Amino acid sequence: MGGHHHGEVLVDPQRRRRANLILWILLAPVGVAALLGTILLWPTGDRAPFLDDPYGAGPGVSMATGTVTRTLTETCPSSEGLEDVGGKELKCEISYVAPDGAGKTFALEVPPETTRSRPLKPGDRIKYLDLSKVSDGSSAPYVFVDFVRTVPLAVLALAYAAVVCLVARWRGLRALLGLAGGLVFIVGFMIPALLEGRSPMLVGLVGSTVVMFAALYFAHGFSARTSTALLGTLFGLGVTAAIAGWATDAAALTGATDDAALTLNTVAPGLSLSGLLLCGLLIAGLGVLNDVTITQSSAIWELAEIAPHSTARQLFASGMRIGRDHIASTVYTIAFAYAGAALPILVLVSLYDRPLLDTLSTGEMAEEIIRILVGSIGLVLAIPVTTAIAVVVVKATGNGGPTKRSGRRALRNSQPGQVQQPAPEAQTGDLLHHH
Template sequence: MGHAHGHDDVRIHDPARRRRARLLLTAILIPLGLLTVIGTWFLWPSGGADRVQLDDPYSTAAGVSMVSGEVERVVNETCPSSGDLEAAGGEAQQCDVAYVRPNAGGGAVPVEVPPEILAATGVEPGDQIRYLDLREAVTGSAAPYIFVDFVRAAPILLLAAAYAFVVVLVARWRGFRALLGLIGAYLVLAHFMIPALVEGKPALLVGLVGSALIMIAVLYFAHGFTARTTTALLGTIFGLAVTTALAAWATDAVHLTGVGDDAKYTLVNQVPELSLSGIILCGLLVAGLGVLNDVTITQSSAVWELAEANPHRSARELFTSAMRIGRDHIASTVYTIAFAYAGAVLPMLILVTLYDRALLDTFTSGELAEEVVRTLVGSIGLVLAIPVTTAIATAVVKAVGTGDVGAASRSAATRGSSDGSVAPRRRSGRRSAAHADGSGPPIG
């Protein structure tokens, strides 16, 4: 048995075998990268989307202006809009009126606060709000100032800064690179995928090429150009292909029309080139990218760490051990996707469940069918990606090795006893700078 372990270890870290493995990975990556670049070039929007500009819905009337200001005080008094009611013979109503001082300067103006805002969060002194100034557009109106929304820039930016700080504090340089990769992903979404969809490009190809472009850039930028990252990328592409096929079938089979809310009706009327079913298809792909990336990179890392802890394991043993981790990951990520989507549509979920109808009818209704399909399609893609990623990672780590640990194990095998047994391996306290992150050797 000692001879078999030593032979397996030498075979795993044979230089010629490592070169062949790197060449194989490169032979897969180059066509994949070229196809993504070519697809991006052919599908890149020509600029027609830039000509589609919708007017600000709050400033369609001449003379209407949007104003930001700070609430000085909130008073319960006769509603400004009651002046019109009294003129028509109605009765004056009492409501909360926020006196707002414009940020641009000037005296405080009375802004009537809608009842739904009062029921939700209310308005307090010090709040920043936006309101419409109708004085030049509507003459004789008793309510020339209309509440629009809160100004949320400051707290959201503060929360984003806190998020970035925590990520960099815990994950350090890799976390910083991940944040930059996230910005790059949103740039791809904003400057490639959305304009291409607006121009009427094939939604299936736009979603697939755009998602592949995001994953290639994000994975290598955040995790480095290594064999470990490459195996995660191959598993991600497989999961993405499965998700694309299922999404294309489900969009047609379930008759997802995409006309379930006001925003989509507006798109239909204002941008006739846009395919709502195509938007749903792309949405199904983009929605699962984050979790898919998570499970593949984690599973690839699990294989590498298990191989590093015991480089004498056979490929079958390594795959079996890694899949035990993968099954736990499957269970947790299924909950992650389901609860994330349920939380996003919770108001709609509450509303449709209050209707007096069967449970199956509720979850297959037009209001929820899209979310149900998104959950199922994304879950199937990520579940199938885990064993595929594990198998690829097992094959690659057996061919390429794990870095310094392989060298240490060969030295241990050389120091084996006269009967061929392998001496116990002591884990080195230091690892080479090239593999300090445990990511294995670069493939290039």
């Protein structure tokens, strides 16, 4: 054989159509329900008012950008004159900035928390508030705001897109477009719906289902293996939602554990912070669920193609050997990903002189732990279910032997009286059986 041809596994067109019909009978009601839910939950625009830009400029004040030319250690402008009142002048890093466009280079005092983490270097692009027109001399005329990160972010995004497209080709491009569409849907539908007080559980389930339908079929095409992966993903999503709903209530998670949540509680009082946490748990599990289900579905199809005479039990056992490896790797991948994101919190709580169990049960730490556990449970349970569905679909479409086309080709190539050797697929099937 010159290579794998997925059509060779699905040997009976009539049975293949019947299997696809069964999959669509299972998926269509879910898709229709998600579409109706999207229509019913679609935001009307009656949402909380927009907040003022935290870096917004008032009358006479403007946001500007410039380039750092040099950074020196000098007397802090904010401490000048303190000796006259018995104080002490302090030394700090002063960056000299050339404003974009016309303008003279000026000295800028940078906050110490910034210089300790990332000192300003020549060539750095920064944003600052220009208060020179309203300053009376008692305050600094320029205030550091942030770095300009447009170029490195754009370079990384282009590099990521290029790598994905070079390795995965058109499928990688479709996956990137699907990702962009999913993010647009989340920003355009889910977030406004949450701000308008819609049920976070419904918004999370409906939005996640729509994203998965669109992303999977767009990236992987309309096929039985994609439909199988989608069924497994929806199962994992349902399990995740059920466990997350119980855990959020049982562990009394309020969601009010950081400044952003407290700000939301003030400006959008109709928004449930615990519900927002629940919706976030569903969105966080989408990517990993999609990864394991499409992998398991593809693995079963490849195994069936390599060993078309293997039984359903053999296919399931072989698929689960792959699935167990995937579980082992993905579980600690999730845990390490969340641990990395919560590293500042972990470092901070480690400084407190209190029992470890007491620390882990605090609201902020409990949220991270429950994210890990809920996402992992949904992921682990989705693997055997997806594997079982894939095996049933593969066997239902008929893969007990070579296709009629390949059989005719073998007869044409054979010589009168020549004994035909067992097909490589059959030999591989025996190896799979003995393994």
